[in-house]
Amino acid sequence: MTRAVIAFGANLGDREATIAQAAAELADTPGVELVAVSPVYETPAIKLSGVDHDAPGYLNGVLLVETELAPLALLDVLQGLEQAHGRVREERWGDRTLDLDLIDYGGARFADARLELPHPRAWQRAFVLQPWLDVDPDAVVAGRGTVAELRAAASDEVRRR
Template identity: 55%
Template structure:
């Protein structure tokens, strides 16, 4: 059994949130709230909201993105399943790769785990290239690192922050 399948030891996890359909801010807040409805995740921090241009895929509206940090002793697969369940509950229809979506929740980092399991690659295989993940994450964890990839600040410098703009008035609130 891999470390990502074992429960018990507390790990810091990073989850990216994105939405480009409907009320984007409401979708992000709904996703954040729903992730913490069930026990097993403790919110540490949530980033400011950013507006970003879509990466890849068809012509589509801009995204709102944010990142959260949580502590958990749940297995990585359980966290991923929870993310998928929340996406579905908030209207996500999985279809077109990189297509528009009401809510996208990506498990970016699960402690220091590195795994190439076809169902759950850790860390997220493209997080190191995505300014819309790195920029908000660095606001809440300036020393963030991606296992096997390096410091998030260096990765953001390499990726470039083009198309990523912090929305000053848009905030997400910790679940009650």
């Protein structure tokens, strides 16, 4: 079994219900054991152009899982859950009903056309780092440092719900 960190976010629809249902569905996935669910944080939307206070805000957090699935197989599960919950991919960093990102997979470094591990921007994002720190205070982002140090340096706005 490998420990994986999955970031979740939603800013459209019934955000709380969608996140709860997706977490339950992930926990019911063969080869995946849900270990921890972080507190939920509210954050403004971030678009390619920067923070968009006019867009609906996000609920964000992380899930820790233990999995027998390989990284790309886990990514397939996550993308299937997104699609089942109405995720539409029309605009990069656009509004969404559900976003599930594989952030870390046992500290592995990996890159191909579909997946980069660790997630290439997670080390800069308080909306990933803060909930990750809440559930795993000793976590490390491979090649970047401890989550605690990275969180201290991240300046994006996060507010616990």
